Amino acid sequence: MRGDERWRRHVHAATELRAAGLGRDAFAALQACTPLSTRCRVTMVEPSYAPDEQKAWLKDASNADDDNMKEALRYSAALLGELRTSLLSPQKYYELYMQACDELRNLEMFFREEQAKVRPHADLYDLVQHAGNIVPRLYLLCTAGACYIRGGEAPAKLILRDVVEMCKGVQHPTRGLFLRAYLVQVMRGLLPDTGSKFEGEEGGNVVDALEFLLVNFTEMNKLWVRMAHQGSPRDREKRDRERSQLSDLVGKNLTYLSQLDGLTFQLYRDVVLPRVLEQVVSCRDDIAQQYLMQCVIMVFPDEFHLGTLQALLGALPQLQPGVRVHTVLSLLMDRLANYAAGDHSVVAQMSGVDAFGQMSGVALKVVEQHPEMPGADVAAMYSALLAFSGTVYPDQLEYVDRVLQTCHNALQRRGPITDPRAEKQVVALLSTPLDKYDVVTVLGLAHYPSVMELLQPRVKREVATKIVQTVLLLFCPKQPRQLNRRCCCCSCNEAQHAKQRCCSVLGLAHYPSVMELLQPRVKREVATKIVQTVLRGGTLISSVDQAEMLFSFIAPLVRDMEGLQDELDEEDIAEDASLLARLVHQLQAPGGDSDAQYAVLQAAQRHFLTGGPQRAKHTLPPLAFAALQVDAATWYRFLHQTASELAAVPAAELALQLFLTCAHSASEEAGLDVTAYEFFEQAFVLYEESIPDSRQEVRALQSIMGTLNRCYAIAPEERAALCHKAASYCAKLLKRVDQCQAVLACSHLHWQPEKEGKQAARDEQGVLSCLKRALKIANAAQQQLAVAAKRPAADAGLGPGGLFVEILNHYLYFFDQGCQQITAAVLQSLLELVANEMAAEGCRDNEPLQAFYANTLAHIRQQKAKGGEAAARYDGLQVQLQPQRQPQARPFTALRQRQRQQAAGVCRAAAAGPPVDVEMARKLLDGQTVVLDIRYGSQSVFHRMPAAEYEAGRITKPPRRTVGVPFAAGQDGAAFVAQVAAQLPSRARIIVMCADGGQASEEAAALLAAAGYESVAAMEGGYQAYCQVWGPSGKRRPPAGRWVSTGKEALKSGLNIPGVAESYDEGGNLQQARWAKGLAPGETLPQ
């Protein structure tokens, strides 16, 4: 507290002095007569603490002289005595010192005046030494000495040496420092510098001036360093701070040194620098070394540094570990860089002394010598070096790389960087080249990534993001290309720019490793962006190197990334892969160089195969097509491999299509029959083993047929084998409709279109057998439909009936094509068959089918009308040109008509209606009709059928709708009619059924009609025929024919009768199919 109080008092005194309201001049004038004014005296000297010896001195002084001098010295000493204090902090001491300096300036003026009063300075010089305390004494001595020199009475050299030696008397660091600071300050203008008036034989020369400053510097530095060791270690930090504040005092020496006119490079190199450095190095103090090195670099001219680079840099490794060498180095480098920037000849000079080499050498040495140096400092140092090389040698990329390399080595030994400060520094280091060069260049640096490796993942990501952003700027043409400053060529247009940039980015070896550092999600985004840019710019990837580079860039799209699998769903992967797929078409070697192209595509294949099946599915096909577009026979191996890989994915269908395309290409483009055969074989293997569902089977078979039809080069036997195989597949398709259409397509395998220079395979027999097979299948399909008892739904399309028309069309096709085996007669019978089918119940109301049929007939008509040779072949053809709908006779309508006629007296003969067939009977039985069963028992005409058998044989449901009245042909009609009349009213609608539909039923029907029954009809075929079509439950029995399915369908339709399936023979039975006719939709029975 006491110190503070005192300080306040000191300051107060000083302020009072100024506050006296006297201007500076007035004050000076006042002092000129009375050196220290009374007022001043009162305030300044009065303090009660003025020590005894001071008083004594004052007494001495007053005794020595009687004029003002005594007074002046007394007061000055008293004032300066204040500087003896040890209680003030350096800053406060400094302020006090400044006050004192002001006073001393006045004193100096006074001394000068005294000299004018012929008081020799020598006396004065002696006189001041009477002061009792060393601090005031030396201050006064300095002041007097200055006057002595200025007066020219003494050689500067001697006085300077004397004073600088005398100052050693004060060894207290703070006081000593300020004293010496005062010394240089007063002496600075009085040095025997070259050209100054103090230079001379006696006064000495610049060497003496240097000597003075250097000695003073050395001493001051010692004091300064000693300061660090005062006081308790606890206050060390505070002390260091204080010392830093005092650094300027020491530095002044160097400043004055540098300001000497006589300081030549020679002197600097031989005298000044070695001594300064020696002092700096030997003082072993962090703060001092740090400051002084910076000071040296700052105050002396650039060219000096350049000349003494070695010595200067040599000192750096010797500095204390705590010294931030990097700041020193960077300062030096900045200076040199600026120097080089201002003067280009300097660059050559720098290269001459290998400035970069030296600096990097020093950096390396520093790092080696201070293994404990924190990573942050290492990084900072290297980043300074990087900045230097970037400024001075902008073209020497290798330097940058070297810096990165050494930095990497240095940092690596320090392990991963975790310290945030170090992180910051490394980030700065990595950002430097980004700012100085364009990113393209940076990423070409071999050691850039290795330095990045050292960072923590989080920080790495930061840098990576920055880099990637920069790169993306390149990709984005809208952005100003500020970052691309070193490769600006503004004459080319934007598109070229984009292309160039893409290319140059692709030349970056380390971009991918930078991307590695990003978060997987971001990586994927960036990769996507890159691909999109390449696609948008239409950049062609023309060499393997470029391709490899690109693929490593977009690795997140190419394969699974760690940490990303969970985030991506199938759709995302598909999206990525299709982006890649599109990219494939940009892989084009220039000028159709197929070897280069092959290499590029192979590289792509290799990468794609690492992506897993989910991607390969999308990426391999484009690869194959890219390969197909290059016509070289060697490609088929590649294609085979690609397609096989695709098959293994598994993407069997796609692979199969690919094999077929390859086969087509091999056969037609390259004319390689064996290769084509091989591809077909592979396709067939896939077809047999890997096509999962029936719809895909149909599709695949369509393609097989289409391709095989187009392949001319395959040898006949092999071709026949393939055709045979394909034909066998047709039969194995699930649906009859598909089977039939496949067989129709198959017919074309035997009838290739004519092609110039190619031998078209034509086998009429083969065609015909296919067509016949198609017919058979159509038949079966028709029956199958009947079995299912389904009316074709409105949206079912053409249905099986359409197959007949389609077959007809194919017959016509081959007929038109001149197939000799298809004659007009064959066509004629087919036409009739089709006409029949078209008239059938299932087809009549199928409008699309009828339209198809009509169109076909119209086609025939047109062919006929065409005239010429083709038309002549049609001559034998009788075509019913409009399909006719033949209205079916409706039994009861006819009957009723007849009855109406009867009633009108036109025809009195009573007769039964026309017989109904079993189909009609079944339908009628759904209505109000009853069955009159006239069968007898099996044994004899005259015995009634046993009741059980009869009950079992009832065909109606419910059974009560059957009335059993046995009747045999030729029997007595009256008894029969009476029996019937007992059970059925005359209005009843009756179907008369006998066992076999023979005479008996007709007779019975006629009898009943004659007896006045209005609606009576016999049933064709009787019980036997009915049971053949209808089962006991009233459901339709399956028609004859091969049973396709395992019987499941039969079970489903209720036809689970044992032995049913076996009973049907192949080929179908049209007769039975006709039994299966029903009423047309919408048609109802008359009431």
Added chain:
Amino acid sequence: MVLVLCIGDLHIPHRATDLPPKFKALLVPGKISHILCPGNLCTEAAYDYLRSVCSDVTVTQGDFDESTKWPDTQVVSIGDFRIGICHGHQVVPWGDRDALAILQRKLDCDILVTGHTHEFAAYRHEDRLVISTGSATGAYSALSASDGGRRPTPSFALMDVDGSKATVYVYELVDDQVKVDKLEFTKRPSGGCGGGALQL
């Protein structure tokens, strides 16, 4: 007046990167009211692109389509026309006029839009019109490759249907220049198999 775009065999990304930019510039949303695509869009993305041009897209199954959801054939009625669409790989021999005629009779359509050959064709056959859209991307096809090894010309057709009159504009990209041809087809009002003047 209805604009109908017939475009197919894009094969993106299998055989092409994208539609030619000049085509893309032509196909702006809002002008076209129907898109008929015979198939081989290959990916859903291509379908989505077509949907972005016009929401009414009719697609049939191509042999390289990823999805198998499309039908093999479709028939749409636009104006007075029945327009049948089918990719054409099912029709053996591929691209054969007579074989396509069978399909056309089967679909009972006045205009048949097909693809697969990657070669644009528009012709009258027995008073009906057949349009083979070609490949909009000029994608590779083994068919055309075997016929002289040239790359297919990118093409599509734009049909302007006005009642019983259809004007077909053929867009082709020849030497990176869009070339447009025009042909007209009129359906005779009297019958199903109407004939008409066909001019190229």
